[in-house]
Amino acid sequence: MPSPRRLGRRAVLYLLVALAMVWTLFPIYWMVTTSLKLPIEYASPEPSWAPTRITFEHYRSLWEHRFLRYFLNTVITAAAATVVSLLCGFLAAYALARFRFPAKLDNLFLLWVLLVKMIPPIVIAIPLYVTLRQLGIINSLLGLVVGYQVYTLPYCVWMLLGFVRDVPLEMEEAAAIDGASRWRTLWSIVLPLVGPGLAATAIFSVIMCWNEFTYALLFLRSPAVFTLPIHIASYITEYEVLWGELMGIGLLASLPILFLSGYVQKYLLRGFAMGFK
Amino acid sequence: MRLRRLLVGIFLVSTVATLGLGGPKLIIAGRDGVYGAAMQLAVDLYKAEHPDVDIELLKLPYSGLYEKLVIDFREAIGAYDVVLLDDVWATEFMSLGWLANLEALGFTAEADFVGKALAVGRYPYAQGALYAVPHVGNVELFAYRKDLFDKYGLPEPKSWLEVLGAAALIERYEPGIKGIVFRGKKGNPIVTGFLPIFWSFGAEILDVDGRPTLNSPQAVAALKFFLAMKAFAPTGVEIYDSSELRDALQGGTVAIATEVWPAWVPALDDPAKSKVVGQVEIIPHPGLVAESSPVIGIWLLAIPTASKNKATALDFLRFVSSPAVQKKLALEVGLPPTRVSVYQDPEVVAKYRWYPAQLAALDASRPRPRVPEWAQIEGVLGDYLQLALVGSMPPEEALAAAQARVEEILR
Amino acid sequence: MTRSSARRAPFHERYFHYLILIPALLIMIALTVYPVINVVQLSFYRYSYARGEKAFIGLENYYRLASDRFFLKGLSNTFQFTALATVAELALGLGLALLFNTKFRGRRWLLPLVIFPMMLSTMVVCAVWGAMYHYDYGIINHVLRAVGLSPVRWLFDPNLALQSLVLIDLWQWTPMVFLILLAGLQSIPAEIYEAGRVDGASGFRLFRHMTLPLIKRHFLLAVLLRIIDTFKIFDKVYALTGGGPGDATETISLYIYREGFRYFNLGRAAAAAVVMLIAVILISAVYVRQVIRGHA
Numbered sequence: 015m016p017s018p019r020r021l022g023r024r025a026v027l028y029l030l031v032a033l034a035m036v037w038t039l040f041p042i043y044w045m046v047t048t049s050l051k052l053p054i055e056y057a058s059p060e061p062s063w064a065p066t067r068i069t070f071e072h073y074r075s076l077w078e079h080r081f082l083r084y085f086l087n088t089v090i091t092a093a094a095a096t097v098v099s100l101l102c103g104f105l106a107a108y109a110l111a112r113f114r115f116p117a118k119l120d121n122l123f124l125l126w127v128l129l130v131k132m133i134p135p136i137v138i139a140i141p142l143y144v145t146l147r148q149l150g151i152i153n154s155l156l157g158l159v160v161g162y163q164v165y166t167l168p169y170c171v172w173m174l175l176g177f178v179r180d181v182p183l184e185m186e187e188a189a190a191i192d193g194a195s196r197w198r199t200l201w202s203i204v205l206p207l208v209g210p211g212l213a214a215t216a217i218f219s220v221i222m223c224w225n226e227f228t229y230a231l232l233f234l235r236s237p238a239v240f241t242l243p244i245h246i247a248s249y250i251t252e253y254e255v256l257w258g259e260l261m262g263i264g265l266l267a268s269l270p271i272l273f274l275s276g277y278v279q280k281y282l283l284r285g286f287a288m289g290f291k
Numbered sequence: 292m293r294l295r296r297l298l299v300g301i302f303l304v305s306t307v308a309t310l311g312l313g314g315p316k317l318i319i320a321g322r323d324g325v326y327g328a329a330m331q332l333a334v335d336l337y338k339a340e341h342p343d344v345d346i347e348l349l350k351l352p353y354s355g356l357y358e359k360l361v362i363d364f365r366e367a368i369g370a371y372d373v374v375l376l377d378d379v380w381a382t383e384f385m386s387l388g389w390l391a392n393l394e395a396l397g398f399t400a401e402a403d404f405v406g407k408a409l410a411v412g413r414y415p416y417a418q419g420a421l422y423a424v425p426h427v428g429n430v431e432l433f434a435y436r437k438d439l440f441d442k443y444g445l446p447e448p449k450s451w452l453e454v455l456g457a458a459a460l461i462e463r464y465e466p467g468i469k470g471i472v473f474r475g476k477k478g479n480p481i482v483t484g485f486l487p488i489f490w491s492f493g494a495e496i497l498d499v500d501g502r503p504t505l506n507s508p509q510a511v512a513a514l515k516f517f518l519a520m521k522a523f524a525p526t527g528v529e530i531y532d533s534s535e536l537r538d539a540l541q542g543g544t545v546a547i548a549t550e551v552w553p554a555w556v557p558a559l560d561d562p563a564k565s566k567v568v569g570q571v572e573i574i575p576h577p578g579l580v581a582e583s584s585p586v587i588g589i590w591l592l593a594i595p596t597a598s599k600n601k602a603t604a605l606d607f608l609r610f611v612s613s614p615a616v617q618k619k620l621a622l623e624v625g626l627p628p629t630r631v632s633v634y635q636d637p638e639v640v641a642k643y644r645w646y647p648a649q650l651a652a653l654d655a656s657r658p659r660p661r662v663p664e665w666a667q668i669e670g671v672l673g674d675y676l677q678l679a680l681v682g683s684m685p686p687e688e689a690l691a692a693a694q695a696r697v698e699e700i701l702r
Numbered sequence: 703m704t705r706s707s708a709r710r711a712p713f714h715e716r717y718f719h720y721l722i723l724i725p726a727l728l729i730m731i732a733l734t735v736y737p738v739i740n741v742v743q744l745s746f747y748r749y750s751y752a753r754g755e756k757a758f759i760g761l762e763n764y765y766r767l768a769s770d771r772f773f774l775k776g777l778s779n780t781f782q783f784t785a786l787a788t789v790a791e792l793a794l795g796l797g798l799a800l801l802f803n804t805k806f807r808g809r810r811w812l813l814p815l816v817i818f819p820m821m822l823s824t825m826v827v828c829a830v831w832g833a834m835y836h837y838d839y840g841i842i843n844h845v846l847r848a849v850g851l852s853p854v855r856w857l858f859d860p861n862l863a864l865q866s867l868v869l870i871d872l873w874q875w876t877p878m879v880f881l882i883l884l885a886g887l888q889s890i891p892a893e894i895y896e897a898g899r900v901d902g903a904s905g906f907r908l909f910r911h912m913t914l915p916l917i918k919r920h921f922l923l924a925v926l927l928r929i930i931d932t933f934k935i936f937d938k939v940y941a942l943t944g945g946g947p948g949d950a951t952e953t954i955s956l957y958i959y960r961e962g963f964r965y966f967n968l969g970r971a972a973a974a975a976v977v978m979l980i981a982v983i984l985i986s987a988v989y990v991r992q993v994i995r996g997h998a
Contacts, residue, residue: 027801031812041830059838059839105723109719109723137978139958139962140740140971227937227940260829261833264823
């Protein structure tokens, strides 16, 4: 039989957990229910806590407005930008973790990467725009993939640096003694060992691209290449905000990320524990 | 190993997919809201007649549209084939050669178009070649609750001072009703909402030599009057845009709307959406020092110089601006036409009783300054007007600061 | 990996570490070095993008910024937002992490729910908060009215709008701080606590003198990440207030956006960007010093 003091402490604990969950989940609950309400209900001065009549009208409308295409655009952009950053970032992280460069060039590079990570994207938006235009890839997903490297590459380098440093040196030395080339060592010994780290890094990189708004807003012109955040913003119009559709698309747009992060949840915490050493 | 192959696979697939997207089609850059709904209807009608043409319609907010157009034109990307533009941007776009000369393409504007509306599509103003066809015949009007004015024995307001008096009176004695509503939102809305008062007080944005005169005594008096109106406006008027204004007017919670554009209120007499059917009178706004001269605000349709489908675009333009389609857009969506014949069509007048007044207002209207820098002037003026409106800056100071900034822009 | 073997190895083996650094290096140069140089250069010009007119005007853009009310307000708002949001997120994040570091039923499946907000697109977050903040039919004001309080002008009270945006950021990004700190807490071996308890330390003393020092690094990391992120504040302002009412939620990012992409005044936008860049460098100087020391 637990003591009353212990019971009281348990009660406080569960109360706090409940409070935390209400704070976190209420907006999400509001989003879900609004997406199922008819306009007359969500725009009434007396808001209702739950939809009195459930409608899937908003979801049908989303489908008709080519949700799938914007979705695919976003998937392609986020995946491609992440893959490029992951590859380049992994190689760079390995070089920086394992070798001393002359004249502290490695430190310099790291500093630079850190600085870029801190630069607000809008600061270099103008010249970046000009660069992409000169390359002829403005207004295309490819251009966006290139532009997103500003966000994802510094991030991947930093994250992966921590993971690579944690790989025991002995295994590589053993491979070198066996006569494996450096490339081979890197590819078949180090890469599999940082697998979880890669996964965690990839998730955050994908999230970053998935929700990116500034560059997508500035660089994309034709609806054929719009990504989800841009499409979502189009539901907020001057004449009315289409709350139902807006909440519906917000929900749909975040589901993939939610599944992804649930799937790799075990890496997520470890990623934070390790990646930021 | 599987991870590696997967990564490479994703990369290849995504690269290929990135490069391969997007086929040729007619792309229209337009507005959201009622303009978007009207254009959608026009597109559907056109598609029914030309099933082979693939049309994509982009519905953008006001400033988003401007920004996208400027970049597309400047870079000659040619992403859009038909564009909708506010007449205040037209001078900039036309002077920089961004819009195709429609007459050279083979378009002739009949005399049926309202003269003042056609004038803003020409460069130089009213005289030169036609670069844009008037699509929406908007003109800034004034609305008041006839029933409430009658109840208190108030006449139709002829001067702004009467407006303020009426607002005070009605607000005092009518529970749940606010005196005045206008657009207070930063940027284009507050500037357009303020302009009729500004002009009525005898103030001008630019003098005859094109120099800014934003801090003239008349301008300061006008702004002080504008701020006095706020006392009778609903809470949150500083973020009111057209939808809030329309809801307040149609919801029966205000007595006066100092600014109404016909395109906003097609449902004013629709019992399903309006609580004030038949009770609102729409008239040209009052004057004061200067005679009332309504602000004209035409949405124009044009073809960018960089468009790659000019022939199809022109055909679409002809179609949309034809009397039959204009009539349909007016009847079904409430889009104000730009043709005299549509304004006089009995069926249309039966639905919108204020159309004759609107046509008269169009004929008496004046345009905003025809300078290429207008978008920026408007932005700056809007910023400072709102500072004054929320009380962060005294009116004199706000106008002086706007004046300094506009001088810098026009330098 | 001895020097003697490296000398005999072929070129790509000898310079392996240089070679594998090249892809990242090239991307970084193309996407950051050139743009930064370009921005600095542009800031000395009067450049009207639409008309394509460019004229060298020296420091004039900077002079004008120094007297531009909107820029100055943007600067102070950005710092204010950063400070408020970072402090609030760390406090709440630490609380949540301590809570989830204890054992309770349902913890396993509540954890992914707690981090849900950070997975949402900012546009969506803005939309749902915009709906809840709505003066007339938002749920928050509805509740306030129901309990007899007067409704709050969340997004258009000049003295409250910025704080309302902070609240949204708090909701969206506390999970990030929470994750980092939880990772830190879980890396503390249980024996340390037991030793502390044997010494008779009370709960708070234990936390203050044992837990906090042990997660100091995670804590600093969370501070840094949140400062970096909040300092960029753009999309929330863009979507919800446009910098208004008046200049109450003006931020530097928004200022740069408006000057650069709405007025197409590229020189002035560039000057504002340079000021922001310098601010970022100053902020991160402390951290960077630590990095150099730790790495060299």
